[in-house]
Amino acid sequence: MFRDRLKWNEKYRRGNYPAEPSDIVKDYVGLSCGLTVLDIAAGSGRNALFLAQRGFTVDAVDISDEALAMLAGRHRSVRAICADLDIFDIPAERYDLIINILFLNRRLFPQILEGLKPGGLLIFETLLEPLGRSDERSERCRDYFLRANELLHSFLSLRILHYHEGPENDRDSTRRLASLVGLKNS
Numbered sequence: 001m002f003r004d005r006l007k008w009n010e011k012y013r014r015g016n017y018p019a020e021p022s023d024i025v026k027d028y029v030g031l032s033c034g035l036t037v038l039d040i041a042a043g044s045g046r047n048a049l050f051l052a053q054r055g056f057t058v059d060a061v062d063i064s065d066e067a068l069a070m071l072a073g074r075h076r077s078v079r080a081i082c083a084d085l086d087i088f089d090i091p092a093e094r095y096d097l098i099i100n101i102l103f104l105n106r107r108l109f110p111q112i113l114e115g116l117k118p119g120g121l122l123i124f125e126t127l128l129e130p131l132g133r134s135d136e137r138s139e140r141c142r143d144y145f146l147r148a149n150e151l152l153h154s155f156l157s158l159r160i161l162h163y164h165e166g167p168e169n170d171r172d173s174t175r176r177l178a179s180l181v182g183l184k185n186s
């Protein structure tokens with residue numbers, strides 16, 4: 001945990017983070033039928049702030065105290081929670097909306113499903129394993145990247161409203177993303 005915190009603090013200190021909210025959050029937040037949000041690995045809070053400014057109450061969880069310090073005090077409806085998501089547990093049926101952007105921790109998948117209230121919305125987007133490098137794939141790589149169709153299969157108990165796998169929508173990027181939006185049955 002301590003090493004992860006140092007690594008991410010260092011990244012944030014270098015100013016190496018996006019400030020604009022994610023397109024998928026902007027595009028689908030209107031489908032949430034309530035106002036309580038969990039932002040998993042919120043970073044410096046670009047999405048948490050965007051949501052708070054639209055009337056949501058956000059629990060923003062991240063391991064980087066320096067990223068959360070950038071967020072602290074910027075909106076009274078954001079609660080910054082400095083925690084290691086390797087051990088943090090999501091409370092059951094607490095949230096109308098859960099967002100998980102550019103972060104992967106498979107241990108949390110069942111907890112995300114449990115953590116949504118009935119009728120709750122999940123917005124999940126993170127990196128897919130790079131194409132054509134199967135011989136080089138290591139277990140460590142697997143920790144950071146989704147496999148093809150993995151996100152879809154992991155959340156099939158939701159009503160899937162949107163699913164896409166493909167290149168990041170940024171001309172300078174070679175990264176590929178998997179994106180999912182789903183609703184829990186009410």
Ligand SMILES: C[S@@+](CC[C@H](N)C(=O)[O-])C[C@H]1O[C@@H](n2cnc3c(N)ncnc32)[C@H](O)[C@@H]1O
Pocket residue numbers: 004008018040041042043044045046047061062063064067083084085086100101102103
């Ligand atoms: C690529 S950033 C994405 C941040 C944010 N979701 C966004 O889209 O701007 C990944 C985030 O995961 C956090 N993180 C990495 N490992 C973590 C862990 N074990 N527990 C909690 N947060 C973690 C990092 O501090 C970092 O803020």
